[in-house]
Amino acid sequence: MGMEQPAWQQQGMLGSDMERLMVTMQAVEQACSGLQEPNNRAAAEATLLAFRRSSHPVQACQYILEHSHLATARFQAAATMQEAAVREWTLLSAEDKNSLRTYCLHYVMARAEAGEPFVQSKVLAVAAVLLKRGWLDSVATEKESFFNEVRVAVLGTHGPAAQRSGIALLESLVSEFSPSTASAMGLPAEFHEHCRASLELDYLQQFYSWAQDAAVSSAERAFQGVGTPLDVNVCSAALHLMSQILNWEFQGTLVRGPNGSIVVGKNRSNAFTSSMGRESIKRPGEHASVVQPGPAWHDTLLPPNRVGWVLELYARIRQGGLGGSGWIDSPFAVNARQLIVQLCSLSGSIFPVDGNTTQDLHLQRLMSGISPWLDPPEHIVRAIKSGTSESEFLDGCRALVAVASLTSPSAFDQLLRGGPRPVGTLNLLASLTCEIIKASGAQNNEEETWTGEALDILLDSWTVLLQPVDLSKRIPFPPNGIDAAAAVFHAYVETHVKAAAASAHEEGDDTEQLRAAIAARDEHLSAIALVARAAPSATVPLLAMLISERCTWLPQCTGGRVDPTSVLEELHWLLLMSGHVLADSGDGETPLVPESLSALSPGTADPVNHPAVLLSQASIDLARQSLETSIREVFSPRLMEAVVWFFGRWVDTYLMPADAGRGPNSTPSSNEGELPGQIASNTGQFDGRNSLVVAFGEEGGGKAVLETLVRVAVTALTAWPGERTLQEIVCFQFLPALVRRRNICAHLVTMEAWQELAHAFAYQQPTLSALAAPIQRALSEALCKSAAGMSSGDATNQYVKDLLGPITGSITGLSKREDFQTFAQQPDVILQVSCLMERLRGAARATLPRSQKAIFEVGAAVMEPLLILLQTYKHQSSVVYLLLKYVVDWVDGQVAFLEAKETAILFHFCVRLLEIYSAHNIGKVSVSKSMNLISESQTEKYKDLRVLLQLLTNLSSKDLIDFACDLNGEVENPDVAQVVYLGLHIITPLMSVDLLKYPKLCRQYFTLLAHMLEVYPEKVAKLSTEGFGRIVGTLDFGLRHQDVEVVNMSLTALNAVAFYHYHAVCRGQEGLGAHALSTPGPDGAPKEGVLAHFLRSVMQFLLFEDYSNELVEPAADALLPLILCNTGLYQKLAQELLEGQKNAILQSRLATAFHVLLNSNNVSSSLDRNNRRRFRENLYLFLSDVRGFLRTR
């Protein structure tokens, strides 16, 4: 169409209205077909958009709807009509609105049998939008008569076609009124909220009943064969509507006020985050969402005959095979099942408080209907394997997990006892799980299939039963449940050991190494471990036996006599499984022995027979074999990875437990002076806890085990050169676990194996120096941490000095070489320097209060050499980065402890470091042939900046946390602010908005900024206009950031600045001075001062933007001083908002709210703590009152 006027506007050129409409229709039709061809798409889209935006298109739309042969054109017409009606709503007369709505309904009814479904539903959506738009204006009688018509249609008076349309209309209504699926109307959030509440309170239940009635009657006709084929469709649609209604986000807090209006229960949490488009909140890993309509729904949903009817209906679908051979996946069956699963998820106040009787009966009823989908398991699984659809089975599993999450284990177990085939539900769950495990084992080469999904759902059921979120529901498992769990675990182990052996010769799978894959595997193993822990006396010995058995095979494989590969893979899997069963991952904390294991008694007087001891011992024996050179050749790197992983996890929980012998709730003093071994011998009885203490405690076998483990660690680190994954697990997981607790360290430092390691490390023996640099860092950290085990502070410091002395010697020696400038560039020297830096950094990260002195001395000794290195390696960004990282960690460990003199040394060093760095990096442009390398150098720069920011943040923390005991006070403490501002001065030119897009860097920058502005605002005031402008610019950026933390810190910074200014002005000082004043901008118009500017931004932010609730408090703290600094502007802004509000009621509400904000609750114009608190409360009230109608959608 080019630049011509759109056809529907060429009114003057055409004779009659009819012709005009014809032309419009042709244009739209042409555009609709144009959409299909890539060449014409842009033009076609432009035409359609113009049509949508044209004024008064309704007549044309109706013409197209009635006359066009092109379904897509009719669809576009309906969409246009919807948009236009919302846009031009206020221009339409009441009659227009009514007739438009009626038109839509009649249109659909008239074409109920023939129209394309997507056009039909679009037209119905239009009707729903029209209805909602006028919802709050229309009077009750009007709605009543309208819904009467709908009811008549839904109940089938006008035949099945009209019935189906009626149901579809209700579906559109429900979806339009539900906030997450509502269409935008440019109206306040409060409007949407009221519509939702009104529908929930007055209509939803009626809709449900109508749908149910329609379903009952149409199903009856369908089964008796007296109706039309449409009846099945009607019934299916009605079921779908019912399940859609149950999906509604029930609020349950709605109350009708005294004057008949609905009081929307508003709490603080929903006043600020818009509920639009919010996803329903699901608990992780759960396959059924909870349905919680209020008590009012009791009579609609719970009567036995109603539930019974749905179940019976589905049973008849199953038998009669309505829907042909594929009945199982026909919409009819799917909708019925969906509804049944939702009925299983009912919970909350819909059930009367009667000790769960009603709920249990309800669930029993449902379970007896569902059990044929799942029982007998072997049968059903076999059928699915031979081609039956799995969807019914999966829905059954979903119902099971829904029920499991609502009941206690014993109640769950009882649900099927009264049925025709009395069986414990737990037993059913167990045999289902076993069948699925077997089925999944049989087809492990295929892609993820239904068995995977089913297993996930079933394991979820076990998890919710064994570990309910509500801990009060955690009551003992019935005995048959324990046996069932044991059976499931046996099946699982059997299948997976077999699968491991079968897959042992496969190519190593790279994806297995990905973090996501490992996390998914761990999650799966944790779930199954939970099952194993439910029956520990059966499951744990099984694992122990399987490991010991294979352990004895290994020596037979030496010398290449037998291929050990499948045994290795089996052991690998068994170790992973055992690690999950025996212990939880602590993430740095010390996890306790799982309750069911520690409560377990070994049954005999010999503690060695405790299952957990057996399994641990079997694993230790396996690990010990790796120490023997002759057998070691059999151990693959992969098996060793599993070994060290296992012990990294095991050590935290079992080795020399700190609370040995004490009950979980006893106070620390209750067993003081009593040795764990004595407890055992005193009582003469071993329960689980002291069996473990005897086996692995400090006084028991713990020391011997520790010695073995240290040797295993050293072997793993050195005997498989180049196996980085293995070395990483040793240094990042295993060694840190060994040195985590001081009582273990005390044994470590006296142990020969550990001392040998320390010696080899200190004197840079080749085996350890060949390790990758980060590994050396972790090793250094672990060794330095073990110093905590020394008996005195002096001994600790000496230990660290001995460890690091040779290293500082090497660095100093290097830097003093005459030919260092050229020599240093050799790759092997670069490598050596990198490793030394990493070693120092590891040591710095391990700084303890007791070893701080030694680490400071080490650091002080290398200060000069480091500056030389920084200068020499100015082109080796990787070395520079490592060097800076070391300084950051060193400062971090030291800064809190230093006295004035040492602080001065440290600050002086940091300033020189910053100067050298910036001298080499400011204004440098580097280029390269390859885009790839350019982006690499960009990343390097970003990483450097992050490190520098970290350094400044660490330095500035000196003012906050200062443990130094400076008694004489002769030396003046160097001014931290001075140092950090110098640093900022150096860094800000390197910083750009592009770099601030890196999340970590951004956070760091704003942390530092907020801190500096809070503590030293007077220094900011003295900045140059340019420097100040730069900071303001970044704050502007920070306020609009996505990250809540960043916005929070920006607000804190604003608060600090405004606070400072207000106080200064009150005292008659100049505060921010020129920065706060408005200045003439470049174009002559005055540029407002920063505080005024930020008052505007914060108001805008609070009133109109989406933000998290937790930001209101910092925003209130920033807003109050900003208002106090700019009362004039504040009044002006409030006035503007009031004038912009056309609706008189809302205007007066807004005026009151503004008045309350600054006047109620005794808010005064001071900035003391109490006043700020009162203002915060006022702001909460203000926002929850006003945002509802100010924000629109």
Next chain:
Amino acid sequence: MSDDDHHFDSKADAGASKTYPQQAGTIRKNAYIVIKQRPCKVVEVSTSKTGKHGHAKCHFVGIDIFTGKKLEDIVPSSHNCDVPEVVRTDYQLIDISEDGFVSLLTESGDTKDDLRLPTDDQLLTQIKDGFGDGKDLVVTVMSAMGEEQICALKDIGPKN
């Protein structure tokens, strides 16, 4: 082992064209490596195993630091790779001759006249414009395995 018998002592005067062996498993992203006799910067390292229970091998993707070409190599992780010595030297720019060579001032006060202008457009324009405007320019020359190239530029303020 005492401090003064470090294993690198003998190579004190090694030339810039030399390469050095280093265990493949310790070579990380952003390090240098020789692939097919070309000095490269490593942009990607991945490890895999020869069979589940075999030994690790490293897969390197490198970019030729002079030509920008992508090269790949696979090495068992316990074996050694060659690592090039890459040296960057700063020189002050004295002159640009009409045939595309630059004249540089070395630290010892001599001139170095055997280098061509870079082919990179952005850098080329910046050098030419900066020089034309009379700015004091320092160029960084990267050399490895006997090759040299201007790779960076720094403006140290206007000429006095």
